[in-house]
Amino acid sequence: MSSNAEIKISGFPEDDGYWFVKWIDEFRLPHLTTSSASVKVVLQKLGSVDFHNLNNLGSTDIRSILGQRKKDADVIIEIRCPVVMPGTLPLVFIGAIYQRGVYVGRLPTRRRTIALADGGQEGFELSLSQQITPPPGWPEGAPYSLLNRFEYSVIPNIMRSSRCLMINRGEDTFIIPRMTIFKTFYAPHTELAKAFCGGPWNDRLDEVICLDDFESGLKTQKITHPEQWNIILQVRVPDVFAPLLACFTLMSSQDRALL
Structure with missing residues (x-):
């Protein structure tokens, strides 16, 4: 699940208003009658004028939406704090805008690259x-x-x-x-998010990685001579996540710490 278009997120406001994601945090176990974790999402209501004028919003406009100064004390900020299941994490991000639980746009952003030393x-x-x-x-x-x-x-x-x-x-x-950071490395896809948030990694890795031996001889393993990593993904996990899951599965914890 990589696209949130037309996917309705349960628990989000059902009114005609526009709500943007302001924060995501706070894992909780369990959720309702399930044994799964849940995550709190903080939503703030966005004025309809601002929504229909998204492409023209400048940095000053964005600051007035995100922050509240003393001169803005009379402005009413409407907040909702629904919880979502871990599999929803790849679909929600700070700045995403929803109406009746369906993604309809995002606040303007500016891309910056940080080189880490x-x-x-x-x-x-x-x-x-x-x-x-x-x-x-x-x-x-x-x-x-x-x-x-x-x-x-x-x-x-x-x-x-x-x-x-x-x-x-x-x-x-x-x-x-x-x-x-967690969403980027551990929850970029619904199946990965459910596995990493569902319990200890060693107990859940078979939800995203096939650990069975096949008659062909193929299996998830680390081969020394010649040096190579073989990894077989479960059907619902896209191939693009193979290198990431190989690191979590076949690389030692000491080596992973250096990534």
Whole structure:
């Protein structure tokens, strides 16, 4: 499942409003009568004028949608916090807009590339509630957190324990939610998301990788001479994820830590 077009997400608001994903976090076990995990999604209602004018929204407009300054105190921010099953994770992302649970667009974004030094071991992992050094000119004694209300309203209050990776580049600070990193490496596809979120990896890997021996001699294994990795995926897992799953299955934990 790689496309969210026309897929209705259960639990999202059923009204005619436009709701965008503002945050994703908080795994919970179990969900209702199942033994599966669930994940909280924070949705914020987007004005219909803003939705129909998405292509013309500038950075100032986006900041006014995401943050709330003192001069905006009278603005009512409508929030919903539904939970979704792990298999839905590949379909939801921060900025995605839904109407009656169906994806209808996304907030404007700007792509940036960050080159990580030291083999990727860079930056600081912090919770949203942690105080950090304020920028020059910040009022002395006033608190300054990783994310502040004027930058990103609501989330610092209801997701205080959410953790993010903070990376500084000159005057820019990049804040990457831990869930975004998890989704990228562990939940890029519905079947992978269900396997990684369903319990210990060794107990669930057969949901995405075939561990049976075939009469042809093919099987998932690491061959020393000649050196090669053979991996057989389950039917519903696209071939493009073979290298990633091979790393998780055939590579030692020490080597995976260096990726």
